[in-house]
Amino acid sequence: MKKTKKFSIEERILKWTKRHKKRNSIYTGVILAIALVLLVFAVTAQKVEPVKAMGKGQNEIKFTYLGNVDLNKHIRKNNLKESFAAISDVLKGSDYSTASLKMAKFSNDRKTNINKNLENVLFLKGLNFKSLSVINEVTDNITARDFMKSVESQAGYNYLTGNGSNPINSKTVQQTVKGKKIANVSFTDVESDYTDPIKNTTSISLEPNIYVPLIKKLKEKNDFVVVNVDWGITDERSVTTRQKEYAHSLSDAGADVIIGHNSVIQEIEKYKHTDIFYSLGNVTSEGFLSKNKQGLVVQQNWNGKQSKFMVTPIKSQGGKITKSTPNTVEERKLLNNIKGNGIELKKENGGYVYEH
Template sequence: MKNSKRFSIEERILKWTKRHKKRNTIYTSIILIIAIVLLVFVMTSQKIEPVKAMDKGQGDIRMTYLGNVELNNHIRKNNINEAFGAIKPILKGSDYSTASLQVSKFSDDRKTNINKNLENIMFLRDLNIKSLNLINQVTDNVTARDLMKSVEAQSGYNYLTGNGSNAINSKTVQQTVKDKKIANVSFTDVESDYTDTLKNTTSVSLEPNIYIPLIKKLKENNDYVVVNVDWGITDERSVTTRQREYAHSLVDAGADVIIGHNSVVQEIEKYKDTSIFYSLGNVTSEDFLSKNKQGLAVQQNWNGGQSQFTVTPIKSQGGQITKSNPNKVEEIKLLNNIEGKDINFKKENGGYVYEH
């Protein structure tokens, strides 16, 4: 009887690898199938929940404020009517509302770009957004100017705040709502350390020698002044000293509410008689980071003197907007992030209510 040949260590490893190769392929396939099934289950089990509208007292003016909206080619592959279904009720029930839209580059053809962005703007107008702030970082000044002309021709009134990239620009939206005059103006902090000073901003430069006289004049001629601000900061959850100083200065000049626009949610602060929403985050975003798919929808009931606010967390999920339902830990983090020292939230109807 022949003695069996003893394998070397290298031969033993090779033999073991061959023996388990088939098993490993089977195991990998099984794990992959389970992962796909779980992913499909999670996506199909996520429910789209609408944002609940506040009760409105007789004579109250309902105002709604939203953060950044992005409607580029990728997002528009979905049905955008369905995508905005969760916030349609609060917009349709509003007497006044405003948001901020990022201008998208759809094509190298200038005319196509204008027409596609015009479609986006008119879509938001049809949702009952009464005035719109444009964020433009992709088109040249001439295209931005012609886009605005097209919008004004279709809307029949000053619908967009700002007009091109001139540093001094007094274009505002002023409307009468239930016998009250409401003005809206948008500023961009083009001198911020965080922003590209060469970007083609479509709003007024945030400079004291420009905004102080402008807001004072608006306050003299209107009952309520809504100020949108693009701080030029992305992915920063903490309010900077620069933001706070400028926001307080805007209030001192006459702003009645400040709506900030960054990519993530920031603090809400009471300063004098004004609520400052440093950033409402994003309504829709293509960014894969989950924190950039989150935002706040703000409803305000104003009786001509006092206001009641409802702040509802929202998020973009599976191509649709939905009311966000954070777990306990997530809720604590959210409240620590947005609740200023003088804000006392009361949880109600899936949102957070406070008076000012």
């Protein structure tokens, strides 16, 4: 009887590999197909929920405030109208709306950068933004100046505030809305911990000897003064002592509403006659941290004396803005983070309301 040849370890492994090669290919194909289905499901399951607009009385002016808007070349690969669809109704129904727009670098060509950033401004103007505060971290003063001139020729002089270039550091926006004069001005805390010194030369400095007389003058000539502040702090949820001191000083000078612009959401405070939103976070962002993709939409109805506010959390997902629907734990964390002095929030229409 012929003896069976014994295989070496290498030969056994080779025989096993050949036997299972075809089966492994099938397994791999099935796994890839399942992964693809799950990926498609995850993308399609991202439901966009619109922010509900707060109703207003006949004699009220409705304001809408938003945080940082980034429309760089990567974000612009999306359909921007679809990206902003969740807040379009709120903006259309507003009498006055403002946000902070980051200038983006699209190429090394100066003219291209000006034209592309101008397109961003005109897109937001088309959504019914009445003024924008521009944050410049990417261009030199000459480019910023020429950009401002391009915007003024297309959108009018009273559209962009602050953050232009040295010759127009005192640029403010003053408009008449339903018979009331509204002023908007933007400041940057240039003494804060900036990584890019170019910011120090492209904004009105947040210094008392500059902003106190400026805001007092604006308040004398206007019925309502909206102040935007870039605090120069990133990814910090807690409000610093410095922020508090400057915000209270801005209020004492005559600011009616203070809108802070950091990369994350910070608390809301009632101080004397002023409502202070230390940071509304981001509207759109490419930051990889989830907290950098979160923000607040603030709606205000003002009758000339009193106001009702509605604060609605939003987030950016899949290239689109949507109303955020936090679970119980997330909601508790959010409310603990934003409820400052004098604030009692009541849940209403997917947001949180209070009066002042």
